[in-house]
Amino acid sequence: MTTGLIPATILTGFLGSGKTTLLKRVLGEAHGHKIAVIENEFGEENIDNDILVADTQEQIVQMSNGCVCCTIREDLRTTLSDLAARRRKGELDFERVVIETTGLADPGPVAQTFFMDDEIAESYLLDSILTLVDAKHAEQQLDTRQEARRQVGFADQIFISKTDLVAPEQVDALVHRLKHMNPRAPMRKVHFGEVPISEVFDLRGFNLNAKLDVDPEFLTGDGHGHAHDHDHEHGEHCDHPHHHHHDDDVKSFVFRADKPFHPAKLEDFLGAIVQVYGPKMLRYKGVLHMKGSDRKVIFQGVHQLMGSDLGPKWAPGEKKESKMVFIGIDLPCDILQQGLEQCLV
Structure with missing residues (x-):
């Protein structure tokens, strides 16, 4: 990155959607990226204990492939500024940060941290918000939990996991529903977190100018080749007839x-x-x-x-x-x- 800013990715998604699987894959793969992972989790499924030792005094664990892990028990801001300071002093070596939020978290305040705080804004560039959606449980979660719907609305990129566990038409209905909620995030199905690194990092979802260069189809509605049975612009009018019985908020x-x-x-x-x-x-x-x-x-x-x-x-x-x-x-x-x-x- 010519800017010298550290790119940050926010990884969100409901419990069991496969965030940890995706993270393990990203961390364990020898792709030459040095990544710092911040786990903003409280007693939920932690990344394996062989990676993260939660009961040590030191919150930050260096991994053999050069990645860094830390579990936050306090403020995200403090952790980010601490990581940046240690990187400047040469104590830690990492090129990017991934923040894994808790399953019930609203990514909004996490994203706002990068805009509101001058010190953070001088060190980090918020690259994108990735949301994992579990195809098997999504319908019930979206019906009953506003947090799940918010996570979809915030996403720059949506990964749909566990599609092999449900019928294809159920996956199609889910994609259709997600597109109504968020027409601007590309969606792709992922199998056990097997995602090419190029689709996880440097998406520039928050980088104003670059986004247009990268995505000429910005806002053409359905720019990603999913066959749909309708040709209206998603969300064009709030009262357009829905093809499904969900009327999500x-x-x-x-x-x-x-x-x-x-x-x-x-x-x-x-x-x-x-x-x-x-x-x-x-x-x-x-x-x-x-x-x-x-x-x-x-x-x-x-x-x-x-x-x-x-x-x-x-x-x-x-x-x-x-x-x-x-x-x-x-x-x-x-x-x-x-x-x-x-x-x-």
């Missing part, structure tokens, strides 16, 4: 416009929306066509924290349009729709 709302945005109006409107609905807004992201700018403006946020960045210039002949996606809990789609339309020139 985590939903997506997509806004597109050809007219440019009025910068001051848009800033005021988004600022107000975030103030009121921030806790219910999980992830939001967009590529904006702004009046008076020959460059794309890229914006994104987590809960109340919003950031924007100048992107590349609009190419000659390229259609200038704004595309935004909001993923959240019971979002007021009509207010978003009307408010955004009023910000157009």
Whole structure:
């Protein structure tokens, strides 16, 4: 990484979804990555004791392949700044951090740590949030636990595990449901954590500019070749007919416009929306066509924290349009729709 920042990945998913299996694979594989793993777990399934010795005074364990493990019993911020300090002093050698959250955790506050704290922001770059979904138990978990739905809404990449244990049509129904909740995260099926490292790291889910270079299909709705029986834009209108009986509270709302945005109006409107609905807004992201700018403006946020960045210039002949996606809990789609339309020139 030219920036010198340490990339961080947040790994989330419900109990038994296979996070530990995936982590063991990532840690045990001789792929030449030196990884620090932070386990934010409290008495749940720890990575094997031969890797992590939980009752030692020293919270950080060096592994034979150069990886580092630590279990947090306190604040994530403190642990991250401690790791960065020890790396600067040459006491620890690692290139990236993976934070495994507890099965019931909301990834929001973990992600916010990377934005809110200057010291953390100067050392780390939040790369992406990965969510593991267990195909066998997902339906019940999504029906009964809002935490599970939030984890889906936050994801930059979704891995579906245990698909071999359920019928193909059940997997299709699950993919369909997850896409309604989060149309912007690519999904792939994983078998016992066998995922190529390239699909786990450097996804740049949070890196504003790079995301567009990496993913030209950003927001085309269903950009990943899953055959679906419908062709409407996911989440385009909040009241579109559902093809399934689940009406999850985590939903997506997509806004597109050809007219440019009025910068001051848009800033005021988004600022107000975030103030009121921030806790219910999980992830939001967009590529904006702004009046008076020959460059794309890229914006994104987590809960109340919003950031924007100048992107590349609009190419000659390229259609200038704004595309935004909001993923959240019971979002007021009509207010978003009307408010955004009023910000157009």
